[in-house]
Amino acid sequence: xxxxxxxxxxxxxxxxxxxxxxxxxxxxxxxxxxxxxxxxxxxxxxxxxxxxxxxxxxxxxxxxxxxxxxxxxxxxxxxxxxxxxxxxxxxxxxxxxxxxxxxxxxxxxxxxxxx
Amino acid sequence: xxxxxxxxxxxxxxxxxxxxxxxxxxxxxxxxxxxxxxxxxxxxxxxxxxxxxxxxxxxxxxxxxxxxxxxxxxxxxxxxxxxxxxxxxxxxxxxxxxxxxxxxxxxxxxxxx
Numbered sequence: 001x002x003x004x005x006x007x008x009x010x011x012x013x014x015x016x017x018x019x020x021x022x023x024x025x026x027x028x029x030x031x032x033x034x035x036x037x038x039x040x041x042x043x044x045x046x047x048x049x050x051x052x053x054x055x056x057x058x059x060x061x062x063x064x065x066x067x068x069x070x071x072x073x074x075x076x077x078x079x080x081x082x083x084x085x086x087x088x089x090x091x092x093x094x095x096x097x098x099x100x101x102x103x104x105x106x107x108x109x110x111x112x113x114x115x
Numbered sequence: 116x117x118x119x120x121x122x123x124x125x126x127x128x129x130x131x132x133x134x135x136x137x138x139x140x141x142x143x144x145x146x147x148x149x150x151x152x153x154x155x156x157x158x159x160x161x162x163x164x165x166x167x168x169x170x171x172x173x174x175x176x177x178x179x180x181x182x183x184x185x186x187x188x189x190x191x192x193x194x195x196x197x198x199x200x201x202x203x204x205x206x207x208x209x210x211x212x213x214x215x216x217x218x219x220x221x222x223x224x225x226x227x228x
Contacts, residue, residue, distance in 0.1 A: 102209060
């Protein structure tokens with residue numbers, strides 16, 4: 001049973017380019033979360049999605065960031081027109097529905113570097 | 116003031132020592148408390164999960180929660196070099212905030228042989 005799979009593991013973009021980060025949750029998990037870890041800081045919640053629905057995006061920056069979890073395929077975190085401050089590790093986590101929803105399994109992260 | 120405060124360390128101890136890691140928090144609505152371990156360049160891995168106040172033991176690890184003081188601890192007995200990692204406390208209020216965790220900054224622990 002594979003864990004949470006994230007790709008790419010490392011991504012380098014120049015300022016103004018777009019970054020797309022993908023996340024496949026644990027098989028059977030229907031809840032997906034994205035967290036960001038800036039250098040010298042803890043993990044910060046960004047967004048919570050279920051299939052085809054954004055449940056809570058209170059941690060997402062208002063501009064340039066979007067997330068989706070389509071009916072088929074992985075969840076995508078999209079960052080448009082990247083800036084140097086977007087350089088961070090982005091972690092995806094998943095959880096089973098209902099009773100286990102508070103127990104998160106994290107992926108290994110995608111490390112974005114903006115030049 | 117941050118909602119969750121955690122001493123970033125770094126903490127360096129000899130093998131076999133008892134390690135104490137701590138977090139304080141300000142949000143009295145928090146009811147679920149977790150400790151994650153994160154190795155370098157890896158994702159966080161859940162170590163302990165507790166609800167409300169009290170103690171929970173799992174092998175060499177003991178988690179304590181004191182809601183009256185808004186203080187949680189993780190104790191590691193007989194520490195091993197393989198315990199060297201960053202330890203993150205996390206918590207939330209549950210309910211509609213399931214999965215939406217507030218993390219501490221993390222404490223870097225090194226256990227030397």
